[in-house]
Amino acid sequence: RRRRRLRVFCQGQQAGPLGGPPARRGAAPWGSMAMNYNAKDEVDGGPQCPPGGPAKNRRPDNTAFKQQRLPAWQPILTAGTVLPTFFIIGLIFIPIGIGIFVTSNNIREIEIDYTGTDPSSPCNKCLSPNATPCYCTINFTLEQSFEGNVFMYYGLSNFYQNHRRYVKSRDDSQLNGDSSALLNPSKECEPYRRNEDKPIAPCGAIANSMFNDTLELFLVGNESYPTPIPLKKKGIAWWTDKNVKFRNPSGGESLKERFKGTTKPVNWVKPVYMLDSEPDNNGFINEDFIVWMRTAALPTFRKLYRLIERKSDLHPTLPAGRYYLNITYNYPVHSFDGRKRMILSTISWMGGKNPFLGIAYIAIGSISFLLGVVLLVINHKYRNSSNTADIT
């Protein structure tokens, strides 16, 4: 290991690059000047060479880092360097935008609002029902057939799942199957924490307001005999949510035993262990429940309800024609001016139907290309003057 050269600067030596003798700066600058003040130093202009070893050297090292001499790349954003980039961006973005736009246009989507605020709507009677549950049916027609997998969503409007008090009103340990949290839910769930002196499972406002309409779809075929469309209820929640984040509490044989000592949320009809007959879709791991618990970002949102799987390649999944939507109207939204709707949509690799991304790419690509052309013209015009200009 190379020994660091200790430069000794005492009287009589050559001055270094900085000039005169280095800092034997008289100690603490402001206070204790008297302490190290040595009149002889002033006159001589430097410390005497001590007879023995080297003097203490406070000079910074002569390394590239400390003397700011590191090698560096020094790019400059001139028109020459940036022009090709603008053109490249234009040439790449516009085709991408067109591709995305075409993909989005090929997605089929239909929205059926079934809130029933309009007196002529079939679901109007369910706004103030005389008998619960209220059933209503909405007819609609598909102009074009839907190919491939079709996804059925329910959508709500003016429903602020992103309100702060609402978002934090849950207990993730309870939903993860933690037995202590099952019987003693978190304080965040207040006021939906205990009811009739028993802890609520699942606690919180999010669980309490779970969507409980039932939607069924029927195709009116050639024979005026409506065929039900098979709706698949598995695979609508995130895999990690269903298998890792949400777990039923462990314990007894049946699910009902495991939830012993808790009560259902206030607004629910059935307790959580009776959400579905199938055991792997019951309790906390019910997929509809999991989908509801993922709070939406905006007040107008939709959640995945059912999947309609594609049939063989010859037949479209949903052929064009007339359809019935049978609704078990349980969920009241009228009081807060909310709206409910059902959405049927096909999905591409980039998700649902939204022309925004495609249009944005085309727009940015064209602007970039245009500015590239403008810059080229300006560069050409000012090329001479900028070369001969001197620093005044």
Place this chain on the structure above:
Amino acid sequence: TLCMAYKHLTSKEYEEIDRRLFEARTALQQREEKLAHVFQFIEKDLILLGATAVEDRLQDRVRETIEALRMAGIKVWVLTGDKHETAVSVSLSCGHFHRTMNILELVNQKSDGECAEQLRQLARRIKEDHVIQHGLVVDGTSLSLALREHEKLFMEVCRNCSAVLCCRMAPLQKAKVIRLIKISPEKPITLAVGDGANDVSMIQEAHVGIGIMGKEGRQAARNSDYAIARFKFLSKLLFVHGHFYYIRIATLVQYFFYKNVCFITPQFLYQFYCLFSQQTLYDSVYLTLYNICFTSLPILIYSLLEQHIDPHVLQSKPTLYRDISKNRQLSIKTFLYWTILGFSHAFIFFFGSYFLIGKDISLLGNGQMFGNWTFGTLVFTVMVITVTVKMALETHFWTWINHLVTWGSIIFYFIFSLFYGGILWPFLGSQNMYFVFIQLLSSGSAWFAIILMVVTCLFLDIVKKVFDRQLHPTNTEKAQLTET
């Protein structure tokens, strides 16, 4: 200055002189006059040998340094305790006064009225003659008279002179002059350079005090903000180190405000969509770590290492210093530019993500839905990438450390988010972010949106920079071009 002369004395003459001296020295009355009389008797008919003088040489390259200071737009005043003739000749020799300058004098004023009259005269002369450059010489007594009653008039005269020389100045008067300049209407920044103990009050009074470690001891250096060993080092201190430091600090301040505007504005915009319930857009861990981990290192390294122009160019072209005079890079105009840029970026982040979701369409290939945390993470991801690449755009001096922290910050963000969302943390009450980031990254739409938003934001900035450089380049930008 001394004259040397000699005379041969015979022993008789010597004894005569000796006797007279003895009488004069031992006289009881009027000793002084008698001695003077005898000295006059002795010092006659001498033969001149020559004259001696002491040369107090100017330091090396003082002339060039003062010339450079003047080219940089810095006004130079010389405050000295020497007498009038010495001071003027030193000024002429060191380049402070030119031979072509018209030297105005305010010296030997005996009374207040006289001083005022002289000042008015000088002001008139300056007004009459615009073409020629004026220099002013003031001495200590006249200065105290002028400052007592006629400050404004005196400052008026000084402002119109390109060089001012104050001679016969007492140490406290030097400080007084500096104070006077500091409180004048333009509020200039003052820098005092001195090397002796009599300069200490001046050094302490000025905004920046520089002491030269020299033959007159270390008092000045001890009391200064910066100590240098030679006067010529002032040019490197100001034009290289001072210039670098200013650019680094001004950009640091502006960038900090910019990145925090980018950070908080989407939070604010989100309130319009969540009933103003103060629901946060980003997870609390992201809120904490944004300024500490994800965006701190690039700007730190910039403010330590940035060199927008080569040091040799800076030192050889002092006029480049004018580009940062009057605190230009922290002016309202620059601040507004950065702030408006921050706001426009924040709007692009938020509304880009907002319109991407539209009426809440799915962004995944399997039709599943995102929630509010995924939305917030999308905005946050775009933001971290954009502010880091913006810093990259501002950097002119790319050392390996810059590469490491810039690209490393972005990579660290991704790795951290994957790690943070990868497991269920046992001690955390809420598991909001579990797997959110990975789900976001598995959406093709989200990736395209991220790229689009980053490009759009920086596009505006690049366009502005390039157009500015093409259409009206500053001296700094021209210097950057010439050296490549």
